Amino acid sequence: MLPEVEAWLDRRTSRAQDWDAGVLAENKQGQRITVVLPARNESATVGTIVTRIRTALCEQVPLVDEIVVIDSRSTDNTAEVAARAGATVYHQDAIRPDLPPGEGKGEALWKSLFVATGDILVFVDADLLSFTPDYVTGLLGPLITDPDVAYVKACYDRPLKGTPGQTYNGGRVTELVARPLLNQYWPQLAGFVQPLSGEYAGRADVLRRMPFVSHYGVELGLLVDLLESEGLDALAQVDLGVREHTNQTTPDLGVMAAQIQHTARSRLLRSGRLVETAGAATTLVQYVRSEAVDGAYVPYARETAITERPPADSLAEPVLI
Numbered sequence: 001m002l003p004e005v006e007a008w009l010d011r012r013t014s015r016a017q018d019w020d021a022g023v024l025a026e027n028k029q030g031q032r033i034t035v036v037l038p039a040r041n042e043s044a045t046v047g048t049i050v051t052r053i054r055t056a057l058c059e060q061v062p063l064v065d066e067i068v069v070i071d072s073r074s075t076d077n078t079a080e081v082a083a084r085a086g087a088t089v090y091h092q093d094a095i096r097p098d099l100p101p102g103e104g105k106g107e108a109l110w111k112s113l114f115v116a117t118g119d120i121l122v123f124v125d126a127d128l129l130s131f132t133p134d135y136v137t138g139l140l141g142p143l144i145t146d147p148d149v150a151y152v153k154a155c156y157d158r159p160l161k162g163t164p165g166q167t168y169n170g171g172r173v174t175e176l177v178a179r180p181l182l183n184q185y186w187p188q189l190a191g192f193v194q195p196l197s198g199e200y201a202g203r204a205d206v207l208r209r210m211p212f213v214s215h216y217g218v219e220l221g222l223l224v225d226l227l228e229s230e231g232l233d234a235l236a237q238v239d240l241g242v243r244e245h246t247n248q249t250t251p252d253l254g255v256m257a258a259q260i261q262h263t264a265r266s267r268l269l270r271s272g273r274l275v276e277t278a279g280a281a282t283t284l285v286q287y288v289r290s291e292a293v294d295g296a297y298v299p300y301a302r303e304t305a306i307t308e309r310p311p312a313d314s315l316a317e318p319v320l321i
């Protein structure tokens with residue numbers, strides 16, 4: 001590990017229990033705080049998460065000023081459940097309809113930049129099964145107390161749903177794709193225990209200067225780009241203990257892995273560290289065994305291309321007529 005990363009680990013790693021919501025509320029010095037939940041078909045969990053944030057961190061302690069749910073083309077009643085729990089809900093495609101629509105989680109997060117009013121934004125996945133308000137408090141701690149910190153990632157044990165105590169079987173794409181890639185090409189980021197964690201917080205003015213990769217490339221893209229633009233010492237991580245969420249299937253994570261690989265490739269090409277004689281294919285062929293008598297394997301193709309939204313600040317506000 002690079003010596004600067006060892007020093008960073010010591011200086012920029014804290015724990016959720018190091019931060020008290022009441023003390024942070026007293027010290028936020030007028031900074032507005034918005035919690036943003038990107039949600040696609042999360043009606044089973046989004047209401048509980050929003051209710052816990054609202055009750056503990058809006059009503060009991062005035063730390064969070066706004067809870068925003070970005071309904072990311074849900075086909076269930078996510079929006080209704082989130083609104084009933086007290087969130088302000090926006091439909092992803094209803095934000096900046098003057099722009100061509102974008103895709104995936106990265107689009108939902110980028111669109112939140114146009115509606116969230118906070119000076120600090122906290123992003124929380126809406127499929128969490130283990131959410132507690134100290135997830136938010138922990139992420140806010142370094143940002144409220146240290147002006148030199150611009151972005152904070154969660155870290156935690158990640159047991160697959162239903163396997164409590166099996167600390168390391170979750171975070172499959174992290175362990176098999178993202179961590180190896182980051183150690184190979186961005187070793188300054190090797191100190192992040194969970195580089196793909198879906199819980200993170202940042203200063204809105206910094207995030208509005210960043211491009212957002214579509215789909216599941218958004219977390220790796222932000223981490224690499226923030227390292228480049230803000231420097232390692234502006235980044236931090238907070239240990240939130242354990243995180244359980246609704247896990248995707250392994251084939252679906254194959255698509256995510258490809259999107260993350262495309263994201264890393266885009267950054268290597270952009271920086272001139274990678275020169276290609278031919279581009280990378282974006283079609284991922286996967287297989288299922290046929291249910292027919294012969295039980296032969298049947299291929300099916302998944303698209304894994306990523307796109308990228310420009311920094312929100314680079315777009316002129318729409319002309320309201």
Ligand SMILES: O=c1ccn([C@@H]2O[C@H](COP(=O)(O)OP(=O)(O)O)[C@@H](O)[C@H]2O)c(=O)[nH]1
Nearest residue numbers: 038039040042072104105108125126127248
């Ligand atoms: O197109 C999408 C895909 C995902 N999500 C949300 O992003 C979060 C993380 O997505 P997911 O749970 O699918 O990823 P995983 O945690 O399994 O890697 C969840 O709140 C999803 O509802 C979203 O808003 N739009």
Ligand SMILES: O=C(O)[C@@H](COP(=O)(O)O)O[C@H]1O[C@H](CO)[C@@H](O)[C@H](O)[C@H]1O
Nearest residue numbers: 170171172173174196198216219247248
């Ligand atoms: O870290 C990972 O490997 C993936 C999948 O986690 P699991 O294997 O289902 O625990 O989950 C994360 O990655 C996504 C891509 O960055 C994020 O969007 C998710 O929020 C995060 O859960």
